[in-house]
């Protein structure tokens with residue numbers, strides 16, 4: 001990932017474009033009849049692609065590829081990191097370090113999503129997911145310098161993904177002895193770990 005940053009960014013921004021197309025686009029199209037099939041309405045097609053294919057694949061990827069989704073594909077992670085690079089660069093406030101925020105955010109998002117029928121209406125999808133994405137961008141713009149403060153402290157699905165990814169056969173492991181032995185002799189390339197994980201001591205999937 002460090003040696004191919006342009007490829008990584010091309011993937012990330014392609015996913016952002018697809019995300020905007022599927023989540024925001026349908027909300028501005030006319031509401032389809034309830035009986036419309038996917039081949040009769042772009043709105044139904046987008047909903048089917050997002051909730052029927054995209055979202056299940058994201059969940060499935062946690063079991064198989066661990067947190068690869070977060071590091072490589074997640075549009076919200078890409079956007080909050082990009083905003084953080086050009087933002088105010090403030091430090092993480094004490095209130096944000098409270099460990100319960102991801103649970104609260106997950107509960108509020110889930111309940112609100114059910115109340116507005118997030119799976120059925122394009123406008124509801126945009127309201128719930130778009131609201132979360134805008135919040136991620138704002139947090140990224142205000143806090144951190146190129147870091148994913150949102151992912152580390154507030155993302156509603158971070159806790160769930162951390163649990164699901166624990167069963168994945170793919171995970172990170174650091175050669176702690178090699179790291180310690182070489183750190184003193186080899187010029188060290190600083191590791192910019194956007195989610196602020198202590199890379200020298202990772203063992204297992206990324207902590208939530």
Ligand code: SF4
Nearest residue numbers: 070074076077151155
């Ligand atoms: S922690 Fe949340 S916002 Fe961050 S990359 Fe993972 S899913 Fe996306």
